[in-house]
Amino acid sequence: MMDWPPQSPDLNPIMQMWGELENKLDRIYSTFKRKKSCFQVTAFCQENEHNYEAPNMQNKKCGKATWTVIFEDSVDKDALHSLKPLQSPPPPPSFKVVQRKQRIVCLILDVSGSMEGSRILQQQQAATHFLRNIIEDQARVGIVALSTFASTLSPLTTIDSDTARENLIKSLPKVASGLTKMCLGLSQGLQVLFYDSGDAFGYEIIFLTDGEATDNIAGCAPSAIQSGAIIHTLAFSDIYYSMQKCAMLKTSNQLMDAFASLTLSTGDYINEPLESVGARTSDWFNGTVSVDQTVGNKTSFVIIYEISFPSVYIQSPSGSVYTQTNMSHDVSQKTVTLNIPGTTEPGDWKYSIQTTILQALTLTVTSQAAQADVPPITVKTHMNQQFSDGTKPMIVFAEVSQSYRPVINADVWATLEDPSFTGADAFQDDGIYFRYFIKMVNGRSSLKVRVKNQDGQTRFAVVSLISILVQLNHPKPPVFEEPLDVGNFTRTDIGESFEVKLSGTAPPNFPPNRITDLSAVIQEDTVLLNWTAPGEDLDQGTAKSYEIRWSFDLKMLRFNFSNGYSVNTTAVSPQKARSVEQHSFNLNITIQNGTTLFFAVQSEDKQNAKSETSNIAQASKILPGPKPSGISNPDMNLTGLVISLCVVTMLICFIVVFAVKHRKLSAQSDMALIVTNECQNNLYA
Template identity: 45%
Template sequence: MDLQTSGLVFVILLSSTFGIELIDHGYTGVLIAINPNVPEDPALLENIKDMLKNASDYLYNAVGNRFYFKEVTITVPANWNATSYKKATTERYIKAHVFIDEPNPAYGDEPYTLQYGQCGNESQYIHLTPNFLLDDQLTDVYGERGRVFVHEWAHLRWGLYDEYSEEEPFYLSGEGKVEATRCSINITGQQCMPGDCKPCETNITTGLPTSDCMFVVNNSSSAKESIMAIQGLDIVITQDKDTLGDEIVILTDGEATDVIKDCEDAVIGSKVMVHTIALGPNSDKTLQNISTKTYGQFLYAAQSLDSNELVDAFASLTASDGNLTHQIIQLESSGTTTTDWFNGTFAVDWTVGNGTVITIVYEAHLPSIFIRSPNGDIFNGSHFSHDVTTKTLSLKIPGTAEVGEWHYSLLNERDSEEAMAITVITRAASADVAPIVVKAHMDQKSSDGSKAMVVYAAVTQKGLPVIMADVTATLESDTNHKASLQLVDSGAGADAFKHDGIYSAYFSDLMSGRYSLKVRVKNTDKARISMHRNSGAMYIPGYVVNGQVVMNPPKPPVNHEPVEVGSFSRTATGESFVVALPPGSTGPPPFPPCKITDLKANLEGDNVTLTWTAPGASYDQGTASLYHIHWSEDLGLLRGQFDKSEVVNTSALSPQEAGSVEEYTFSSYHFNITNGTSVYFAIAAENAEPLQSEMSNIARVVKFEPPVPHKSIDMIAVAVSGTVAVIVVMIAGIVIVHM
């Protein structure tokens, strides 16, 4: 490759995306997965390879010879010609960093990256369509594929936000000039010392994701039984010469630390994916390490039957090849210990209903069972098959389960308390309709308690966000610490973007232990499937050739009207995590209020009105004590020296409970806002400790008085940015943009 050997770069702190490593300046472990709905096409694979090779060259030059793509793996669907590809090892579809899939209805063929967190936090995945990779005409619309991939890589790896906006492509500067929305031209970088990077060609292998699974169980806390379980793991590895790509599930409630350490290297070297389920507080504390190093899942489950956590753990291990219509969907998972009735509901929506199974487990004595369908049909114990040995009853609903709300009632007819639990699973209603799915996870797999963790739940239907649902998370540890959090999609607090279907909240009540994570989602009257989108590759409306503007085809229209969801319910289990506070700690250190991220400012006459979402006393929980509002006409001063900038009197402003909408109006006479003047505002919250939050985002007001209207055009400006010609026309103070 013809690569440059020196240059200027911005200093960027790199985080670790799952599976991706930076070794000798080269990225390895990058996984691209092709959805099974995509037909086999050798040209598609070749274009992916060409894109990555070009992207590697472009990235290497763009960052001053520091990074490049060294090794990329592509997994192809199982229905492709198996003799042409290698067998996958620990690569799985759901672990991919890049998906080649059918168009998302909100984006069409436009490349995009799914971002959960704030700027600087790594993202979830890049989405590309086969058409983008095969249709060369789209390179005119979105740019050369390698460059587009590097753009999306910046979202994925470094969590950068787009520097342009389709909603507000232009803004009015403080001097009354219309300018393109972009990264500030005043940002300066730091020159890095030249590196010793040795570029090499991108090495791409293709793998067929097929595997066998073995289940190893230990249901005794004795060391002998634990050793037998680990020996069983060792037998699987040494007897079968072709363990490549196999999966093992280890369930244990005992300890076998030394034995696990003895076979750890053999397990990792075998290319077997190991999932571990720690059952109860006495299970081995080193299980998580072996799952992490083999790219498996680690799950903690309480031993109590009414928690239903063991059933949830197995449900979460259901593999997905990317075909959502084959995926098992959990509608309900709940349990209790009672001497009376156990009542509840679950909802079947229009996206699911096939293969619906209701499973009930009980502690000792068979409960009375009443299940009522939406149209009033009753199912009782006589309709269930009964396994006395496992104390399990199951009912498979014939055909497609009726859409609507189902009610269940279980009665313990004994005088003493007994535990019971219910689980409902289903599949897509048809092969043509993708079901609503929920994915839950924490932003960290472990924590030392120095900062709050973030709980995420993505609620989507074929990549489209399901918004305004009721989402709660339950976190329970092996030390009996339990927390319940309401997750929000408000664009405030822990949530980065409003109405993107990603619900989140801070978990700040940290105590040492291993935690399970369960998320429950149910409909509200306002729940909708939205066409909302946050980012994507920049659409190029046209370009200039020999002084002539050549227009590209317009984007396909998108129906922005949200679709009603109706009655629905879901439960999902996320991978478990560990909190290990410093020795002697009885709890985490006190936390400040969370950063305010949605501050907005508006100038009306002589008054400035600020609006924002209230943070809490501890991140997004509770109520803060007071607000500090500062302002400046110097953006750099406010950003760099918030506490030294001018102060707005907030003596009459009392914080409300976290999540509330705050509004504060005050006179602008102190600011001397004249025509063309910009004034910048920022805010910080303080709690009773007192601990102060980070400074908020910066909001701006600008006073601009348009010239006296004339019948003729006042101003015509032509701006050329790259290959895009933009004509800005101002008529009677109204800005009209032609692209």
């Protein structure tokens, strides 16, 4: 794709006029534009100003004015209609540029009596994995144990060698006893951080506890947060207090996931958790992990077993098989580890784990970026709410990208305490997948997302390349013509936990989700509608029925849907959510040339709950006009025009050649006369 006008130091007048026009266009009041800055935006359009007929994404997804969208979910929504414009310009924004410091982490590990048994073992397994495979080189790590008292097991230690990592692992506690004095542990952890520089701002605390505090954690948590430390709380039970992150843990696999996900908090996506799966079986536990070309350094396979040592086989893409003889076995921690030296071979790695007794098995695979200057593919997850009373649906989001490039068409599973479910792209080609979470159960749950591509459908979306130099308005950048093939890959991420407290005993009933991609086409006198099927409850299940209406007036459909003309939908049987729906029909009118019609859909569930009105789709009937009477044969006229242009061009060339030749002859005659006169003057001198 070429930019217009071409970049040239010498612009002709036409190009200069184009440049002036483009500059003027930048001053047009607009909501949607290519460039990033628009200095003249002073207000957002309100309902009476909004253009509902504009075929843009705002009308498809929202169908409301910008002003309404901004304040619809705000605490100030009641003041929407009484707000007045600012009497003076708002103050200029201020920006603070910061640079990431060396990563400093303090592990605060609960070793109270309630951690005895499987919990203290799971803590050892996960902390060992974090210290050996997750925390990056040159970071500094300290370890604090808490029970009736708090003690420092290791001061801040720089991770500069494998020996440093193993020394920290040896410091991990192995015995549990005493009370759970969380405030003492939190205070001791902050002292370890303060000892380094007298300041804990930006440093991290990873607080692992069973949540059964014997002191008042709510009394000391606020001051810890005010210190500026980033506090990640990993809890084995329904603990809830004001920390930045709290993940509910019920198995050792979840604890491993939680520790692995903490590497992403720095913004430096070097170490990636590729896979984390588990099963309780007395037979084979098989699967495939895809290692793509963006990762591959320091790849490790960690297998944790519950009772007895299983048989483990791991096969590389080229066919090499690794067995127990190639792995390290820690009997005390019931852990088997395979470290792949150098850069791992990209492709599908297959694992087969066999056990003859019924036991729990888990596999965790991590890998670092293959190249320091090539960011790996990452997945980031979150819920739209961390607390729900059931009145509003909860939404699971997963963003899959490589740096700023979205990864599309991936398979995404979000796993809660209920069966897993897959997500779809909210906006086409943006790499953000979402699903509603409607099976609400009282209590606290954690979220885990797995992303996979093994069928060759995943691509990098078509995106613009950006410059590192920050500019308000970039020149229009080059664009990839086709999406780039990502190849097979696997990723895992664990998000923040959330809490549900339902007001009633039964879970809430939600209506079908709003259709946002309705499109319409008029073919002769037939109307063809297309849309994505909603569910029985939001985007899950199958709706009971559809109601389709049309009108000559868009706003009438938008604000008074039931007053539109009804379409017979008895032949339409709703399909499962996210299926493609099509319906064609003839109207009881003759559609004249130039007519524009508007269409909308509502869906209904078995409890007769209706969805919101869909986006308004419009379609026009445009017939080609008759040929102009003066043109009987366009091809002959075009030929004549070309011949005429050639004749005129030849005539101009002849005139130019004649004029140039005549000037040369005149110049030669004048020169001969001058030379003759000069010779005569010299002769008589």
